Amino acid sequence: MPRPPVKRDFLSVESWDDAEVDELLALAARVKRGEVSGGLERRVAAMVFLDPSLRTRTSFEAAMHLHGGLAIPVEPGRGSWAMETEPDVVMDGATVEHLIEAARVLGRYADVLGLRAFPRGDDWAATRQDRVHADFARHCEKPVINLESARRHPCQELADGLTLREALPEPRGRRFVLSWSWHPKALPTAVPASAALAAARQGMEVVIAHPPGFELDPEDLATIEALARRRGGSLQVSRALEPALEGAEVVYVKSWGALSAFGRPEAEQALRAPYREWRGSAALLGRAPAAKVMHCLPVRRNVELDAAVLDGPQSIVIEQAENRLHAQRALLLRLLGAA
Numbered sequence: 001m002p003r004p005p006v007k008r009d010f011l012s013v014e015s016w017d018d019a020e021v022d023e024l025l026a027l028a029a030r031v032k033r034g035e036v037s038g039g040l041e042r043r044v045a046a047m048v049f050l051d052p053s054l055r056t057r058t059s060f061e062a063a064m065h066l067h068g069g070l071a072i073p074v075e076p077g078r079g080s081w082a083m084e085t086e087p088d089v090v091m092d093g094a095t096v097e098h099l100i101e102a103a104r105v106l107g108r109y110a111d112v113l114g115l116r117a118f119p120r121g122d123d124w125a126a127t128r129q130d131r132v133h134a135d136f137a138r139h140c141e142k143p144v145i146n147l148e149s150a151r152r153h154p155c156q157e158l159a160d161g162l163t164l165r166e167a168l169p170e171p172r173g174r175r176f177v178l179s180w181s182w183h184p185k186a187l188p189t190a191v192p193a194s195a196a197l198a199a200a201r202q203g204m205e206v207v208i209a210h211p212p213g214f215e216l217d218p219e220d221l222a223t224i225e226a227l228a229r230r231r232g233g234s235l236q237v238s239r240a241l242e243p244a245l246e247g248a249e250v251v252y253v254k255s256w257g258a259l260s261a262f263g264r265p266e267a268e269q270a271l272r273a274p275y276r277e278w279r280g281s282a283a284l285l286g287r288a289p290a291a292k293v294m295h296c297l298p299v300r301r302n303v304e305l306d307a308a309v310l311d312g313p314q315s316i317v318i319e320q321a322e323n324r325l326h327a328q329r330a331l332l333l334r335l336l337g338a339a
Protein backbone atom coordinates (compact mmCIF):
# COMPACT_ATOMS: atom_id res chain seq x y z
CA MET A 1 0.00 0.00 0.00
CA PRO A 2 1.61 3.34 -1.03
CA ARG A 3 2.31 5.66 1.89
CA PRO A 4 1.14 9.29 1.91
CA PRO A 5 3.86 11.75 0.91
CA VAL A 6 5.36 13.70 3.79
CA LYS A 7 8.17 16.21 4.13
CA ARG A 8 10.96 13.77 4.90
CA ASP A 9 14.51 14.83 4.11
CA PHE A 10 17.36 12.51 3.21
CA LEU A 11 20.41 14.44 4.36
CA SER A 12 22.23 11.44 5.80
CA VAL A 13 21.51 7.72 5.84
CA GLU A 14 21.99 7.48 9.58
CA SER A 15 19.20 10.00 10.18
CA TRP A 16 16.81 7.24 9.08
CA ASP A 17 16.06 4.17 11.24
CA ASP A 18 18.02 0.99 10.52
CA ALA A 19 14.81 -0.81 9.55
CA GLU A 20 13.89 1.95 7.08
CA VAL A 21 17.32 1.78 5.45
CA ASP A 22 17.16 -2.02 5.24
CA GLU A 23 13.74 -1.70 3.58
CA LEU A 24 15.12 0.92 1.19
CA LEU A 25 17.98 -1.35 0.14
CA ALA A 26 15.55 -4.25 -0.32
CA LEU A 27 13.36 -1.98 -2.47
CA ALA A 28 16.43 -0.96 -4.51
CA ALA A 29 17.16 -4.64 -5.19
CA ARG A 30 13.53 -5.16 -6.31
CA VAL A 31 13.73 -2.08 -8.54
CA LYS A 32 16.93 -3.42 -10.07
CA ARG A 33 15.25 -6.79 -10.77
CA GLY A 34 12.55 -4.95 -12.69
CA GLU A 35 9.81 -5.67 -10.15
CA VAL A 36 8.74 -2.03 -9.68
CA SER A 37 7.55 0.31 -12.41
CA GLY A 38 5.83 3.70 -12.61
CA GLY A 39 4.78 5.57 -9.49
CA LEU A 40 6.25 9.01 -10.22
CA GLU A 41 3.94 10.09 -13.04
CA ARG A 42 3.62 13.90 -13.16
CA ARG A 43 6.06 14.21 -10.25
CA VAL A 44 8.95 16.66 -10.51
CA ALA A 45 12.44 16.65 -8.98
CA ALA A 46 14.55 19.82 -8.99
CA MET A 47 18.25 19.35 -8.34
CA VAL A 48 20.56 22.24 -7.51
CA PHE A 49 24.20 21.58 -8.34
CA LEU A 50 26.60 24.10 -6.86
CA ASP A 51 29.35 21.69 -7.92
CA PRO A 52 29.77 19.38 -10.94
CA SER A 53 28.48 15.85 -11.36
CA LEU A 54 28.22 13.10 -13.93
CA ARG A 55 26.70 10.14 -12.04
CA THR A 56 24.49 11.92 -9.51
CA ARG A 57 22.92 14.21 -12.05
CA THR A 58 22.32 11.70 -14.84
CA SER A 59 21.19 8.89 -12.54
CA PHE A 60 18.59 11.13 -10.89
CA GLU A 61 17.39 12.37 -14.29
CA ALA A 62 17.17 8.77 -15.53
CA ALA A 63 15.44 7.65 -12.32
CA MET A 64 12.68 10.24 -12.61
CA HIS A 65 12.18 9.52 -16.32
CA LEU A 66 12.04 5.73 -15.79
CA HIS A 67 9.18 6.14 -13.29
CA GLY A 68 7.21 8.64 -15.37
CA GLY A 69 8.40 11.89 -13.81
CA LEU A 70 10.63 14.81 -14.70
CA ALA A 71 13.96 15.93 -13.26
CA ILE A 72 15.13 19.53 -13.62
CA PRO A 73 18.81 20.18 -12.95
CA VAL A 74 19.70 23.72 -11.89
CA GLU A 75 23.30 24.95 -12.09
CA PRO A 76 23.56 28.33 -10.33
CA GLY A 77 25.89 30.66 -12.19
CA ARG A 78 25.56 28.59 -15.38
CA GLY A 79 22.13 29.30 -16.83
CA SER A 80 20.52 30.23 -13.53
CA TRP A 81 21.41 33.03 -11.09
CA ALA A 82 24.59 32.81 -9.08
CA MET A 83 23.47 31.62 -5.63
CA GLU A 84 24.33 33.04 -2.24
CA THR A 85 24.56 30.48 0.57
CA GLU A 86 25.84 32.63 3.45
CA PRO A 87 23.18 33.72 5.94
CA ASP A 88 22.65 37.40 6.83
CA VAL A 89 24.85 38.65 4.01
CA VAL A 90 24.63 41.99 2.20
CA MET A 91 24.32 40.75 -1.38
CA ASP A 92 26.15 43.53 -3.16
CA GLY A 93 28.67 41.20 -4.82
CA ALA A 94 28.52 38.55 -7.53
CA THR A 95 25.64 36.48 -6.17
CA VAL A 96 22.12 37.38 -7.27
CA GLU A 97 19.72 34.94 -5.62
CA HIS A 98 19.78 33.62 -2.07
CA LEU A 99 19.41 29.95 -1.28
CA ILE A 100 16.42 30.87 0.92
CA GLU A 101 14.28 32.13 -2.00
CA ALA A 102 15.59 29.36 -4.26
CA ALA A 103 14.52 26.68 -1.77
CA ARG A 104 11.10 28.31 -1.25
CA VAL A 105 10.41 28.80 -4.97
CA LEU A 106 11.67 25.41 -6.15
CA GLY A 107 9.60 23.82 -3.39
CA ARG A 108 6.50 25.20 -5.13
CA TYR A 109 7.49 23.75 -8.54
CA ALA A 110 8.86 20.37 -7.51
CA ASP A 111 7.79 17.44 -5.32
CA VAL A 112 11.32 16.62 -4.20
CA LEU A 113 14.56 18.59 -4.29
CA GLY A 114 18.25 17.80 -4.28
CA LEU A 115 21.29 19.86 -3.40
CA ARG A 116 25.00 19.32 -4.05
CA ALA A 117 27.40 21.68 -2.31
CA PHE A 118 31.00 20.67 -1.66
CA PRO A 119 32.96 21.99 1.33
CA ARG A 120 34.07 25.61 1.12
CA GLY A 121 36.10 27.94 3.31
CA ASP A 122 39.01 27.21 5.61
CA ASP A 123 37.26 26.39 8.87
CA TRP A 124 36.44 22.70 9.26
CA ALA A 125 34.65 23.35 12.56
CA ALA A 126 32.10 25.47 10.65
CA THR A 127 32.06 23.49 7.39
CA ARG A 128 31.45 20.17 9.15
CA GLN A 129 28.02 21.46 10.26
CA ASP A 130 26.68 21.02 6.68
CA ARG A 131 24.79 24.27 7.25
CA VAL A 132 24.04 24.94 3.57
CA HIS A 133 22.10 21.69 3.28
CA ALA A 134 20.36 22.22 6.61
CA ASP A 135 19.31 25.75 5.58
CA PHE A 136 18.08 24.59 2.18
CA ALA A 137 16.01 21.82 3.78
CA ARG A 138 14.65 24.20 6.44
CA HIS A 139 13.44 26.71 3.85
CA CYS A 140 12.00 24.12 1.46
CA GLU A 141 8.53 22.73 2.00
CA LYS A 142 9.32 19.51 0.09
CA PRO A 143 11.70 16.63 0.87
CA VAL A 144 15.36 17.46 0.26
CA ILE A 145 17.97 14.91 -0.79
CA ASN A 146 21.64 15.51 -0.06
CA LEU A 147 23.44 15.04 -3.39
CA GLU A 148 26.77 15.42 -1.53
CA SER A 149 27.73 17.78 1.25
CA ALA A 150 30.93 18.32 3.21
CA ARG A 151 30.17 15.42 5.55
CA ARG A 152 28.05 12.92 3.65
CA HIS A 153 27.19 11.47 0.26
CA PRO A 154 24.16 9.43 1.32
CA CYS A 155 23.07 8.41 -2.20
CA GLN A 156 26.55 6.99 -2.79
CA GLU A 157 26.24 5.26 0.59
CA LEU A 158 22.98 3.59 -0.40
CA ALA A 159 24.44 2.44 -3.73
CA ASP A 160 27.56 1.16 -1.99
CA GLY A 161 25.42 -0.80 0.46
CA LEU A 162 23.55 -2.41 -2.43
CA THR A 163 26.85 -3.18 -4.18
CA LEU A 164 28.31 -4.82 -1.05
CA ARG A 165 25.19 -6.98 -0.68
CA GLU A 166 25.57 -8.11 -4.28
CA ALA A 167 29.33 -8.68 -4.11
CA LEU A 168 29.14 -10.70 -0.89
CA PRO A 169 25.95 -12.69 -0.31
CA GLU A 170 26.60 -12.45 3.48
CA PRO A 171 28.77 -9.36 4.09
CA ARG A 172 28.56 -9.57 7.92
CA GLY A 173 31.97 -10.25 9.43
CA ARG A 174 33.85 -9.95 6.12
CA ARG A 175 36.80 -7.60 5.82
CA PHE A 176 36.24 -4.22 4.10
CA VAL A 177 39.30 -2.02 3.67
CA LEU A 178 38.88 1.67 2.92
CA SER A 179 42.26 2.47 1.45
CA TRP A 180 43.45 6.09 1.26
CA SER A 181 45.14 7.04 -1.99
CA TRP A 182 47.26 9.97 -3.07
CA HIS A 183 45.60 12.58 -5.32
CA PRO A 184 46.85 15.88 -6.71
CA LYS A 185 44.11 17.78 -4.85
CA ALA A 186 42.69 17.62 -1.35
CA LEU A 187 39.34 15.86 -1.78
CA PRO A 188 36.40 15.98 0.66
CA THR A 189 35.82 13.33 3.31
CA ALA A 190 32.12 12.84 2.51
CA VAL A 191 32.61 9.76 0.34
CA PRO A 192 35.11 7.93 2.56
CA ALA A 193 32.89 8.53 5.61
CA SER A 194 29.81 7.35 3.71
CA ALA A 195 31.61 4.32 2.23
CA ALA A 196 32.75 3.21 5.68
CA LEU A 197 29.19 3.72 6.97
CA ALA A 198 27.84 1.59 4.12
CA ALA A 199 30.18 -1.26 5.10
CA ALA A 200 29.48 -0.76 8.81
CA ARG A 201 25.75 -1.03 8.11
CA GLN A 202 26.40 -4.44 6.55
CA GLY A 203 28.10 -5.56 9.77
CA MET A 204 31.51 -5.83 8.12
CA GLU A 205 34.94 -5.80 9.71
CA VAL A 206 35.77 -2.25 8.58
CA VAL A 207 39.43 -1.23 8.31
CA ILE A 208 40.33 2.35 7.40
CA ALA A 209 43.93 2.52 6.16
CA HIS A 210 45.56 5.92 5.75
CA PRO A 211 48.90 7.61 6.37
CA PRO A 212 49.43 9.55 9.61
CA GLY A 213 47.61 12.89 9.57
CA PHE A 214 44.70 11.77 7.38
CA GLU A 215 42.28 10.78 10.15
CA LEU A 216 38.60 11.18 9.34
CA ASP A 217 36.49 13.51 11.47
CA PRO A 218 36.43 11.98 15.00
CA GLU A 219 32.63 12.19 15.22
CA ASP A 220 32.35 10.35 11.90
CA LEU A 221 34.70 7.65 13.16
CA ALA A 222 32.56 7.28 16.29
CA THR A 223 29.41 7.03 14.14
CA ILE A 224 31.03 4.40 11.90
CA GLU A 225 32.19 2.37 14.89
CA ALA A 226 28.83 2.55 16.68
CA LEU A 227 26.98 1.47 13.54
CA ALA A 228 29.43 -1.37 12.83
CA ARG A 229 29.09 -2.70 16.39
CA ARG A 230 25.29 -2.40 16.34
CA ARG A 231 25.22 -4.44 13.14
CA GLY A 232 27.67 -7.13 14.29
CA GLY A 233 30.87 -5.69 12.81
CA SER A 234 33.86 -3.68 13.95
CA LEU A 235 36.14 -0.76 13.08
CA GLN A 236 39.93 -0.59 13.01
CA VAL A 237 42.21 2.19 11.80
CA SER A 238 45.55 1.24 10.23
CA ARG A 239 48.46 3.49 9.35
CA ALA A 240 50.03 0.77 7.19
CA LEU A 241 48.43 -0.21 3.92
CA GLU A 242 49.86 -3.60 3.00
CA PRO A 243 49.11 -5.40 6.32
CA ALA A 244 45.58 -3.96 6.25
CA LEU A 245 44.89 -5.73 2.98
CA GLU A 246 45.46 -9.22 4.44
CA GLY A 247 42.19 -11.11 4.14
CA ALA A 248 40.36 -8.19 2.51
CA GLU A 249 37.27 -9.15 0.55
CA VAL A 250 36.51 -5.60 -0.55
CA VAL A 251 39.01 -2.79 -1.03
CA TYR A 252 37.49 0.66 -1.49
CA VAL A 253 40.19 2.98 -2.82
CA LYS A 254 39.58 6.66 -2.13
CA SER A 255 41.53 9.84 -1.60
CA TRP A 256 40.73 12.52 0.93
CA GLY A 257 42.42 15.60 2.29
CA ALA A 258 43.97 16.15 5.72
CA LEU A 259 41.36 17.87 7.89
CA SER A 260 44.12 19.45 10.03
CA ALA A 261 45.01 21.58 6.97
CA PHE A 262 41.42 22.03 5.71
CA GLY A 263 41.14 24.99 3.34
CA ARG A 264 44.94 25.52 3.22
CA PRO A 265 45.90 23.75 -0.03
CA GLU A 266 49.66 24.35 0.15
CA ALA A 267 49.95 23.10 3.73
CA GLU A 268 47.74 20.15 2.90
CA GLN A 269 49.78 19.29 -0.18
CA ALA A 270 52.94 19.20 1.94
CA LEU A 271 51.28 16.69 4.28
CA ARG A 272 50.28 14.52 1.30
CA ALA A 273 53.55 14.71 -0.64
CA PRO A 274 55.39 11.82 1.10
CA TYR A 275 52.59 9.36 0.34
CA ARG A 276 52.52 9.23 -3.45
CA GLU A 277 53.03 5.44 -3.24
CA TRP A 278 49.68 5.03 -1.46
CA ARG A 279 47.51 4.05 -4.43
CA GLY A 280 45.55 1.13 -5.80
CA SER A 281 48.32 -0.36 -7.88
CA ALA A 282 48.03 -3.72 -9.61
CA ALA A 283 50.92 -4.98 -7.44
CA LEU A 284 49.22 -3.88 -4.21
CA LEU A 285 45.79 -5.24 -5.07
CA GLY A 286 47.44 -8.45 -6.28
CA ARG A 287 48.11 -9.07 -2.56
CA ALA A 288 44.36 -9.50 -2.09
CA PRO A 289 43.50 -11.29 -5.34
CA ALA A 290 40.03 -12.37 -4.19
CA ALA A 291 39.07 -8.84 -3.15
CA LYS A 292 36.58 -6.79 -5.12
CA VAL A 293 37.73 -3.23 -5.77
CA MET A 294 35.38 -0.29 -5.35
CA HIS A 295 35.67 3.44 -6.05
CA CYS A 296 32.86 6.00 -6.20
CA LEU A 297 34.16 7.58 -9.47
CA PRO A 298 35.32 9.84 -10.98
CA VAL A 299 38.73 8.24 -10.69
CA ARG A 300 42.11 9.44 -11.92
CA ARG A 301 43.53 6.45 -13.80
CA ASN A 302 47.06 5.46 -12.83
CA VAL A 303 47.00 7.97 -9.98
CA GLU A 304 44.40 6.60 -7.54
CA LEU A 305 43.93 3.22 -9.25
CA ASP A 306 45.95 1.51 -11.95
CA ALA A 307 44.19 1.13 -15.29
CA ALA A 308 44.97 -2.60 -15.09
CA VAL A 309 42.91 -2.81 -11.88
CA LEU A 310 40.05 -0.69 -13.20
CA ASP A 311 39.86 -2.81 -16.35
CA GLY A 312 40.52 -6.11 -14.58
CA PRO A 313 38.36 -8.77 -12.92
CA GLN A 314 38.62 -7.34 -9.39
CA SER A 315 36.94 -4.05 -10.27
CA ILE A 316 33.22 -3.58 -9.58
CA VAL A 317 33.27 0.19 -10.02
CA ILE A 318 30.86 0.18 -12.96
CA GLU A 319 28.34 -2.03 -11.12
CA GLN A 320 28.74 0.33 -8.16
CA ALA A 321 27.98 3.35 -10.36
CA GLU A 322 25.01 1.54 -11.92
CA ASN A 323 23.62 0.97 -8.45
CA ARG A 324 23.34 4.73 -7.97
CA LEU A 325 20.41 4.55 -10.37
CA HIS A 326 18.60 1.69 -8.61
CA ALA A 327 19.19 3.04 -5.11
CA GLN A 328 17.92 6.49 -6.09
CA ARG A 329 14.86 5.07 -7.86
CA ALA A 330 14.00 3.37 -4.57
CA LEU A 331 14.69 6.53 -2.59
CA LEU A 332 12.48 8.69 -4.83
CA LEU A 333 9.66 6.16 -4.73
CA ARG A 334 9.84 6.03 -0.95
CA LEU A 335 10.16 9.81 -0.42
CA LEU A 336 7.22 10.48 -2.74
CA GLY A 337 5.02 7.82 -1.16
CA ALA A 338 4.94 5.63 -4.27
CA ALA A 339 6.40 2.44 -2.74
Ligand code: CP
Pocket residue numbers: 052053054055056057148156296297298
Ligand atom coordinates in the same frame (compact mmCIF):
# COMPACT_ATOMS: atom_id res chain seq x y z
N1 CP B 1 30.17 9.39 -7.35
C1 CP B 1 29.59 10.56 -7.71
O1 CP B 1 28.89 11.19 -6.92
O2 CP B 1 29.82 10.92 -8.99
P1 CP B 1 29.49 12.37 -9.56
O3 CP B 1 30.36 13.35 -8.81
O4 CP B 1 29.86 12.29 -11.02
O5 CP B 1 28.04 12.69 -9.36
